[in-house]
Every structure is written in structure tokens, then in C-alpha cells.
Amino acid sequence: QVQLQESGPGLVKPSGTLSLTCAVADYSISNNHYWNWVRQAPGKGLEWIGEIHHRGTTNYSPSLRGRVTISVDKSKNQLSLELSSVTAADTAVYYCARGGLIPGYYFDYWGQGTLVTVSS
Amino acid sequence: QSALTQPRSVSGSPGQSVTISCTGTSSDVGAYNYVSWYQQHPGKVPKFMIYDVSKRPSGVPDRFSGSKSGNTASLTISGLQAEDEADYYCCSYAVSHTYVFGSGTKVTVL
Numbered sequence: 001q002v003q004l005q006e007s008g009p010g011l012v013k014p015s016g017t018l019s020l021t022c023a024v025a026d027y028s029i030s031n032n033h034y035w036n037w038v039r040q041a042p043g044k045g046l047e048w049i050g051e052i053h054h055r056g057t058t059n060y061s062p063s064l065r066g067r068v069t070i071s072v073d074k075s076k077n078q079l080s081l082e083l084s085s086v087t088a089a090d091t092a093v094y095y096c097a098r099g100g101l102i103p104g105y106y107f108d109y110w111g112q113g114t115l116v117t118v119s120s
Numbered sequence: 121q122s123a124l125t126q127p128r129s130v131s132g133s134p135g136q137s138v139t140i141s142c143t144g145t146s147s148d149v150g151a152y153n154y155v156s157w158y159q160q161h162p163g164k165v166p167k168f169m170i171y172d173v174s175k176r177p178s179g180v181p182d183r184f185s186g187s188k189s190g191n192t193a194s195l196t197i198s199g200l201q202a203e204d205e206a207d208y209y210c211c212s213y214a215v216s217h218t219y220v221f222g223s224g225t226k227v228t229v230l
Contacts, residue, residue, distance in 0.1 A: 036219075038166075038221075045123065045209060045221060045222070045223050045224040046158070046160075046166065046209050046211070046221040046224070047123075047221060048211070048218070048219040048220065048221060051219075059216075059217040059218060060218075061121070061218060061219075062121050062216070062218065063121065095165070095166070100171065104171070105152070105154035105156070105171070105172070105213040105219075106154075106156035106168060106171040106172075106211070107156070107158075107166075107168060107211075108168045108171075108177065109168075110165045110166055110167075110168075111165070112165060113165060
């Protein structure tokens with residue numbers, strides 16, 4: 001059973017950089033999947049942020065491109081998210097999720113999510 | 121890239137069927153047969169329910185079914201049960217290797 005666990009600061013100052021890590025357990029991140037970040041603002045819907053393959057290929061949401069960077073650390077079996085120049089609009093629960101076995105266009109395993117609040 | 125359009129809410133009595141629509145464009149729903157659906161109970165993690173428009177992952181009851189016509193996908197819940205009360209989100213693969221989620225639909229079991 002794949003397990004994903006997000007971690008990182010729960011509070012980030014406006015104009016700062018949000019940094020989160022997703023540790024993947026019981027499954028190799030080097031298998032043929034994309035690994036994704038999805039967020040959900042309080043009381044709002046899901047928003048796809050971006051994805052990464054262990055070979056380094058990334059795809060990002062057009063609305064966040066330019067502010068977002070997703071990376072992978074195969075030695076630690078984890079992926080990371082950095083979102084720069086944050087504002088209150090970036091306050092959300094951030095989830096990491098496994099994409100389907102390529103070519104699988106869905107998200108089958110999700111982490112528990114971590115709430116990040118942008119506030120001074 | 122705007123969110124896919126879903127009704128804000130749908131409701132039905134136990135045993136009835138409800139259908140949730142998910143309307144996109146020719147750049148997402150209409151372009152690919154890669155629509156997936158997720159169920160989310162309050163305060164919980166989204167659960168993977170449907171993929172590739174109409175396929176069910178193992179463990180998902182066959183009361184849940186999906187379909188698509190043109191730019192609109194649909195999720196039907198047959199034999200509605202109390203535990204089906206939740207928010208439901210569609211998601212479509214889209215051009216330029218991106219994904220777009222729907223706005224979400226609250227299903228209420230009367």
C-alpha cells in the first residue's frame with residue numbers, strides 16, 4: 001500500500017516561499033508514475049499544481065507557472081514543492097498524489113494533506 | 121484554464137439515482153477520454169472513484185458509473201446510500217500536459 005506524507009511549515013509570510021516535502025513509503029518513486037501536488041483552499045475546490053516524473057520531467061499549472069518548482073529526490077524517495085511570492089490566496093491544504101501508472105491520467109493515492117497559511 | 125463546470129449541489133433519496141455533470145471544453149474533456157472522479161467527505165482526503173471516463177478502480181462499488189458525451193462528462197450514483205453524501209470532483213487531462221478539476225458538487229442524501 002503506497003503511503004504519502006506531506007510535511008513543511010504551516011505558516012508562511014506574504015511574499016515568502018512555501019516549501020513542502022512529500023515522503024513516499026512502501027513504493028519506489030522511481031517507478032513509472034508522475035507524482036503530483038494538488039491544493040484546496042478553505043471551503044473551495046481542488047486545484048492541480050503540477051507533476052514530476054523521477055527522470056525530472058515536470059508539468060505545471062498555467063496559472064502557477066513561473067512561481068512553482070517541483071523536484072524529486074530519488075535517494076530519499078520524496079518529492080518537493082516550492083511556491084514563491086505567496087499571498088493569502090495561496091492559503092490551502094496541500095496534497096501530494098500519485099499519478100496512475102503511465103499512461104495513467106488520474107490520481108490514485110493521496111497524502112493526508114498539510115495546511116499552509118500565508119499570513120504575517 | 122478555467123475549472124470544469126459542475127452543479128453546486130444535487131440531492132436524492134436513498135435508493136434513487138443522481139447524476140453529476142462536468143462540462144469542459146474541446147481542450148480538456150472533449151479532447152481526451154481521461155476524465156476521473158473523486159469523492160471527498162468533509163475534512164477527509166479525496167478518494168479515487170472513476171478513471172478513463174468510465175472505469176472503476178478495485179473496491180469502488182458498481183453503483184458508481186461514468187460516461188462522457190462531447191465536452192460533458194457525467195457521474196451517476198445508482199441506489200444512493202447515506203454514505204454517498206459527500207463532495208464530488210471531476211478532473212480532466214488537458215492540453216499541454218496539464219489537469220483541470222471541476223468546481224465540485226455536494227451530494228445530499230435526503
